[in-house]
Amino acid sequence: MAAKEKFAEPTYLECGFGELEYKVIKSDVCCRCGTCEAFCPRIEHKENKPALVNYDPLCGLCFTYCPRTFLDMGAMESRLFGRTRNEDEALGIYRKAVSAQAKARTGMAQDGGAATALLVAALESGMIDCAIITDRDEEWRTVARVATTADEIRAAAGTKYTISNSVFAVKDALEKGYKKIGFVGTPCQIQGLRKVLLLDEPYQFGQDKIALLVGLFCMENFDYDALMTGLVKGKFGLEPKDVARFEIKKGMFRVIDKTGKAHEVKIAETDRFTFPGCGPCFDFTSELADISVGSVGSGDGWSTVLTRTDAGEKLYAEALAKGSVQEKAVSDKGLALAKRLAADKVKRFETKCAEMSVSGITR
Numbered sequence: 289m290a291a292k293e294k295f296a297e298p299t300y301l302e303c304g305f306g307e308l309e310y311k312v313i314k315s316d317v318c319c320r321c322g323t324c325e326a327f328c329p330r331i332e333h334k335e336n337k338p339a340l341v342n343y344d345p346l347c348g349l350c351f352t353y354c355p356r357t358f359l360d361m362g363a364m365e366s367r368l369f370g371r372t373r374n375e376d377e378a379l380g381i382y383r384k385a386v387s388a389q390a391k392a393r394t395g396m397a398q399d400g401g402a403a404t405a406l407l408v409a410a411l412e413s414g415m416i417d418c419a420i421i422t423d424r425d426e427e428w429r430t431v432a433r434v435a436t437t438a439d440e441i442r443a444a445a446g447t448k449y450t451i452s453n454s455v456f457a458v459k460d461a462l463e464k465g466y467k468k469i470g471f472v473g474t475p476c477q478i479q480g481l482r483k484v485l486l487l488d489e490p491y492q493f494g495q496d497k498i499a500l501l502v503g504l505f506c507m508e509n510f511d512y513d514a515l516m517t518g519l520v521k522g523k524f525g526l527e528p529k530d531v532a533r534f535e536i537k538k539g540m541f542r543v544i545d546k547t548g549k550a551h552e553v554k555i556a557e558t559d560r561f562t563f564p565g566c567g568p569c570f571d572f573t574s575e576l577a578d579i580s581v582g583s584v585g586s587g588d589g590w591s592t593v594l595t596r597t598d599a600g601e602k603l604y605a606e607a608l609a610k611g612s613v614q615e616k617a618v619s620d621k622g623l624a625l626a627k628r629l630a631a632d633k634v635k636r637f638e639t640k641c642a643e644m645s646v647s648g649i650t651r
């Protein structure tokens with residue numbers, strides 16, 4: 289019998305890397321979050337995917353905390369928030385929704401620069417002693433790293449629309465001895481880390497050192513080679529190094545080159561560059577983060593911020609009091625749009641789960 293039928297929600301001993309490979313990696317359900325690579329010394333990132341380099345028959349923690357083996361959102365919400373969501377909570381459980389903007393917003397910020405400003409505020413207040421950020425190289429390949437200064441956090445501002453195993457960088461932070469690690473990333477990355485944080489298994493592998501999860505909104509992400517070859521070079525005749533910025537606005541995927549010229553296609557035309565593992569993904573707003581930040585819902589140059597937990601609420605209140613961010617009300621229309629997109633993502637998730645025979649993920 290196939291592993292996925294045998295063990296819907298196993299303990300760490302029941303399924304190991306073999307089952308992870310069968311159920312998630314080889315079946316294109318893997319979102320390349322990097323969680324399995326971060327917390328296991330036997331798993332490495334090889335040929336752009338997780339690979340076992342040293343077999344251990346007695347361990348299956350990777351299967352247990354991978355967000356794509358099984359994920360029971362009701363159980364996760366109950367543990368994190370003390371309740372499950374109501375039907376009208378399409379953006380997940382949150383306390384406050386607001387439009388926010390960094391006071392010292394740089395040109396590199398994707399939207400209001402709130403994600404960067406919040407991480408800097410967390411570092412300066414001592415809530416975190418480092419932040420895992422996702423920077424990029426000249427060719428727009430993602431580079432996740434441990435930032436320990438405000439300047440390093442600011443240097444990583446801006447969205448890289450390519451899949452990134454950013455959670456892997458948590459391993460580096462743990463090895464360097466950081467004890468209050470902050471993380472910013474996509475909903476799938478946040479799911480992996482939150483699963484690790486809420487794990488019942490009697491092992492300590494550094495999860496107590498993770499102090500803050502700043503989640504981003506995310507409708508979809510792209511495969512690096514497909515996007516750069518198919519769109520950037522193929523359609524626009526640009527080299528990745530000539531790109532100054534990627535953005536998604538008003539239904540268009542836009543590439544701004546270094547001369548300032550905008551090249552754009554309808555977002556529907558980018559479907560073929562989407563990373564396959566983004567299909568079975570229901571989470572638009574990083575519902576398991578301490579605080580979530582996105583673009584939808586707020587005007588140009590502003591970020592939509594949802595505070596969710598005590599840590600997220602405290603961080604936002606401190607950043608506001610200190611003047612790191614300024615805020616204004618988020619409009620009902622903006623929130624309604626975000627809810628509509630969240631519902632669209634859930635519909636896509638249901639279709640893709642059926643097409644890809646994905647089981648074990650319930651919202």
Ligand SMILES: Cc1cc2nc3c(=O)[nH]c(=O)nc-3n(C[C@H](O)[C@H](O)[C@H](O)COP(=O)(O)OP(=O)(O)OC[C@H]3O[C@@H](n4cnc5c(N)ncnc54)[C@H](O)[C@@H]3O)c2cc1C
Pocket residue numbers: 396397398399400401402403404405420421422423430444445446447448449450451452454472473474504505506507508509510581582583584585591592
């Ligand atoms: C792949 C992707 C898809 C997104 N899709 C949507 C969407 O559909 N709708 C929406 O409203 N918002 C979306 N967002 C969020 C949006 O693009 C902004 O990140 C968000 O509004 C925060 O803006 P900011 O100016 O506050 O962030 P900034 O201050 O510019 O900081 C952005 C932070 O994002 C991190 N980051 C950048 N790229 C990645 C990556 N690939 N993986 C992990 N972390 C990364 C950086 O470390 C940086 O700290 C998406 C983000 C990503 C990464």
Ligand code: SF4
Pocket residue numbers: 308312313317318319320321322323324325338353354355356357480
């Ligand atoms: S989804 Fe994340 S944790 Fe699961 S196999 Fe892929 S990289 Fe590893």
Ligand code: SF4
Pocket residue numbers: 319451474475476477506507508509563565566567569570571
């Ligand atoms: S769509 Fe889902 S799987 Fe893809 S990057 Fe966004 S959160 Fe991750």
